[in-house]
Amino acid sequence: MDVKTKARYEVRAKIVKALAHPTRLFIVDQLSNHKRRVNELTDMIGADGSTVSKHLSVLRNAGIVKDEKIGASVYYELTTPCVLNFFGCIEGVLKSNAELHLAATEHFEIQEIK
Amino acid sequence: MDVKTKARYEVRAKIVKALAHPTRLFIVDQLSNHKRRVNELTDMIGADGSTVSKHLSVLRNAGIVKDEKIGASVYYELTTPCVLNFFGCIEGVLKSNAELHLAATEHFEIQEIK
DNA sequence: TGTAGATATGGCAATATAGCCAAATAACCA
DNA sequence: TGGTTATTTGGCTATATTGCCATATCTACA
Numbered sequence: 615m616d617v618k619t620k621a622r623y624e625v626r627a628k629i630v631k632a633l634a635h636p637t638r639l640f641i642v643d644q645l646s647n648h649k650r651r652v653n654e655l656t657d658m659i660g661a662d663g664s665t666v667s668k669h670l671s672v673l674r675n676a677g678i679v680k681d682e683k684i685g686a687s688v689y690y691e692l693t694t695p696c697v698l699n700f701f702g703c704i705e706g707v708l709k710s711n712a713e714l715h716l717a718a719t720e721h722f723e724i725q726e727i728k
Numbered sequence: 729m730d731v732k733t734k735a736r737y738e739v740r741a742k743i744v745k746a747l748a749h750p751t752r753l754f755i756v757d758q759l760s761n762h763k764r765r766v767n768e769l770t771d772m773i774g775a776d777g778s779t780v781s782k783h784l785s786v787l788r789n790a791g792i793v794k795d796e797k798i799g800a801s802v803y804y805e806l807t808t809p810c811v812l813n814f815f816g817c818i819e820g821v822l823k824s825n826a827e828l829h830l831a832a833t834e835h836f837e838i839q840e841i842k
Numbered sequence: 843t844g845t846a847g848a849t850a851t852g853g854c855a856a857t858a859t860a861g862c863c864a865a866a867t868a869a870c871c872a
Numbered sequence: 873t874g875g876t877t878a879t880t881t882g883g884c885t886a887t888a889t890t891g892c893c894a895t896a897t898c899t900a901c902a
Contacts, residue, residue, distance in 0.1 A: 615754065615773050623750035623757075626818045630753065634745040635860085636737035640729065643737075652879060659729050665861050667880055672859095677825035686869045686878050693828065696820030703817060704740045706810025711791035714807065749890085766849060779891050781850055786889095800848050800899045 632676030633700060637661065638669050641690075645679060646698050649691040746790030747814060751775065752783050755804075759793060760812050763805040 615623075633639060637659055644650055644658065656666045670690055673679040678697055682689045692698075729737075747753060751773055758764055758772065770780045784804055787793045792811055796803045806812075 619754075620750065623753050625822065626815075627748060627750040627753055629818050629821050630744060630814070631748040634741055634748040636734065636741040637860095639737050639741055639744065640733075653877090656879095662862055663879070664863080664881080668860080671880080677821060677828065680828075683868090683879095688879065694820055694824035696817055696824065699813060699817040699820070700744070701740075703810055703813040704743050706808055706813070707743050707791060708739065710808035710810065714791065714794075767847095770849095776892055777849070778851080778893080782891080785850080797849095797898090802849060 629676050629678070632672050632678055633697070635669065635672075637666070638673055641666075641669060641673065642678065642692065642697055643701070645690060645692050646695070649682075649689040651687045651689055653687065655690070743790050743792070746786050746792055747811070749783065749786075751780070752787055755780075755783060755787065756792065756806065756811055757815070759804060759806050760809070763796075763803040765801045765803055767801065769804070 633642065640659065641655055644655060652663070652667060652670065655670075656663050659666055670679065670681070673690075674681060677693055679690045680693050682691070747756065754773065755769055758769060766777070766781060766784065769784075770777045773780055784793065784795070788795060788804075791807055793804045794807050796805070
């Protein structure tokens, strides 16, 4: 893999990596409809404020969310609704996994009966 | 976030995490058209065979690829073409990042001229 | 059977990530 | 100004991930 190709995949991996955490997926999901204050997100998540703040900065560095300061609060919103497509993609994989698992289970049962 | 919701996001994060590496994105891309032998992938990637094998097992554990042994070789293929949608999603974020960056640059230049 | 080729696994060191606490910064208001 | 709230940052430890080497496993085939 040449240097240029490698760089290409690294840029893309950075974005995927930013989404690769349950809390950050939750945040993206919550931002799909409304802007939210850090505070609101912290309450929903139930983690330390500093932890949530760091997750938000990972998302911001990847360009997935942007922030806007209003008064003492900081509001976060999705940079582009595109990311929501990720959820559809994930569901697709989950669905196919479920089907495979079901098939495997059925196969196992048939073997048991034999 | 209650236990059930948390579990829900953890399952999804596991799949995203499996894709969150440049080499693994490359592999998925390569598998989008053909099945490939481990050997072929190793040659294309230019890493140690054991390294590639471990990346493949990460993808397999997440249900993203499946393997089939034919003779002495193991062929890998995508479990579902769904994952290819990920690339479209990523490009969407990259595009929006590029636009933001452009806008930020323009804004900076205007300020400089003032 | 023995040897070669293809793949997977165990183990290890380097590095990255996560989450908490404490402290810094910023905005608001009495 | 001083206190209060909202958010971020620094620092630390625990844990996870990566990638290489050496080694094991499996298949083919001489």
